[in-house]
Amino acid sequence: MKLRRSSTVQVALTLTVLAGIVLAGTGAPCAGAQAETQAPRRAEGAQTQAAEASNEDSQDPDPRPGSVSDVFPFGVYASGNGPVPTMAAAGASLVDQIDTLCRDLRAHNFDTVWINNLSSEFLPLWLAKGREHGIRMVPQGGGMPMYLLNQGWWEARWESAIETQVKPFYEELAHKHRNDPSLLAYSIVEEIPPDSPFFPHIADITRRVADIDPHHPVIVLYNRATSAERAVREIQPAVIGYDCYPFFTNSRSGPVSHHAQRSYYERQIARFSRAAASIDAQLWIMAQSWGRTAASDQADPAYRGMRPPTRAEMRYQVWAALFHGARGIFFYAYASNAQPNRQGYYDEHFLDYKGQPLPHYDEAARISRRLDPVKPLLLRLRPQADVEVVYWENLEQLHGRTFVHELTGDRYLMAFNADVEKEQPIDLEFGYFPHYLAATDHFHDVLSGVSYEGRDLRNVVLPSGSGRLFLIGGPEAWERHLAWETTTGNNR
Incomplete structure (x- = not known):
């Protein structure tokens, strides 16, 4: 058939x-x-x-x-x-x-x-x-x-x-x-x-x-x-x-x-x-x-x-x-x-x-x-524009968006390379104002656990067509993330 x-x-x-x-x-x-x-x-x-x-x-x-x-x-x-x-x-x-x-x-x-x-x-x-x-x-x-x-x-x-x-x-x-x-x-x-x-x-x-x-x-x-x-x-x-x-x-x-x-x-x-x-x-x-x-x-x-x-x-x-x-x-x-x-x-x-x-x-x-x-x-992340941390995008093919965890309230950044031919650095400009980022906020890669300052993300390169997800916040936010992960059976 x-x-x-x-x-x-x-x-x-x-x-x-x-x-x-x-x-x-x-x-x-x-x-x-x-x-x-x-x-x-x-x-x-x-x-x-x-x-x-x-x-x-x-x-x-x-x-x-x-x-x-x-x-x-x-x-x-x-x-x-x-x-x-x-x-x-x-x-x-x-x-x-x-x-x-x-x-x-x-x-x-x-x-x-x-x-x-x-x-x-x-x-x-x-x-x-x-x-x-x-x-x-x-x-x-x-x-x-x-x-x-x-x-x-x-x-x-x-x-x-x-x-x-x-x-x-x-x-x-x-x-x-x-x-x-x-x-x-x-x-x-x-x-x-x-x-x-x-x-x-x-x-x-x-x-x-x-x-x-x-x-x-x-x-x-x-x-x-x-x-x-x-x-x-x-x-x-x-x-x-x-x-x-x-x-x-x-x-x-x-x-x-x-x-x-x-x-x-x-x-x-x-x-x-x-x-x-x-x-x-x-x-x-x-x-x-x-x-x-x-x-x-x-x-x-x-x-x-x-x-x-x-x-x-x-x-x-x-x-x-x-x-x-x-x-x-x-x-x-x-x-x-x-x-x-x-x-x-x-x-x-x-x-x-x-x-x-x-x-x-x-x-x-x-x-x-x-x-x-x-x-x-x-399943728990929702895009939320009023807490967006990306001030602007420097590359045509590289995008960033802020999501909020519906249970913990923590923010996450998704970076996405729409270029299907070339890898691209995460070249995003972040706003450091009270409604954007605090000076102590970092970006924690949710897969590797590696923590970055905003300016250091430009050293992270995304393969063609790929994306990556980061938790935004300090050490206490990362601890909340790990604690929530254990409730899903994802124990590191």
Whole structure:
């Protein structure tokens, strides 16, 4: 099964649009009457194993689910009914594919799968493997009633179906899986426009599920800031998800220069960040791991559309998101079909069309491991302009922002190098006034513990696309930081 947005962007790339515009479209997974009555072809044994996993769920639930606000997910988007296409082509069962995916993600320090186009009968299989391997799941269906549709066969039926099918389905799902520690959230639809008729129904379903299962929220993955802003007003979700892919190859489709890509990516994330912050929702970013590779010399470059990010661009996507307050990172996507598309290009993600890992997958793993000690801290930091310590930035690509710890009240500086080609020093000018810095304040690197005076930070160089986090204050602030760290299990 194709990943949903591959086909969406493929259609969008045939259009001539201004650089930087968001490619629209809901990318609905299926619109025919068969979506309601026929499940996709099953891998051998999957139905029986799904039933066994379902029975296991209902008989012995784990009573300790975690709250979404206490989790910093680092995950990937993957197909629910065939997550490893090369294995599926070789005849591997669905359960073996899920097991291989989960093992591979753990080896790369990933902890979450955003499962798309999922047949609901296979959710118990995913949750069982999640419990086995320590992977959390964000299930997203492939059609009604698990995924909202109002196209094709559903065009005249969707509204009544929401009342008679979708709402009962999600209430039952919440009752059944509310105690499952491998469940993180329920994704009900993605990429809806701001005038979608679904908004009031999503609000109602969100409230219904929260009454049954307060730990696992109903969420939506948006690709337009105007949609997220409407969601904040009318739904007030616990999580705002945003998918954004900046690395285009053709200016008729999107930004191609680094400056344009930065403008597109960061301006949109900033709007999503403001929307999420207005209701203190988690901001999860779905960043780009995909691109297209020509299957032959005859492939027309005009149809390539997207290129895979470099290692530095992987770092850039993550740190730009963190700089704007993101509290979760995902990548689109894990793998796609082993066959080229009609334009003669392979869609490649973390795995290439042969099922082999690409270099930016290894870089994502390195980033996740590097962030592990500060992921709990990132969940507690909020950007706060009225205590900003940065007076000005001396370099175009080097940025600084002050965050405040919501529990201790201490300030933290995040420095971020947006240059994806060169390392840059932390050349920031700090204000030493009562509302900026005291003369005794230092900058303590939260990873190494090394303490710097403000002027000494210019000697610290950030690799291309990277960032670093510093506690601001004297020795007593550092002691508070260490004491708080011990409450998260991060003992130095």
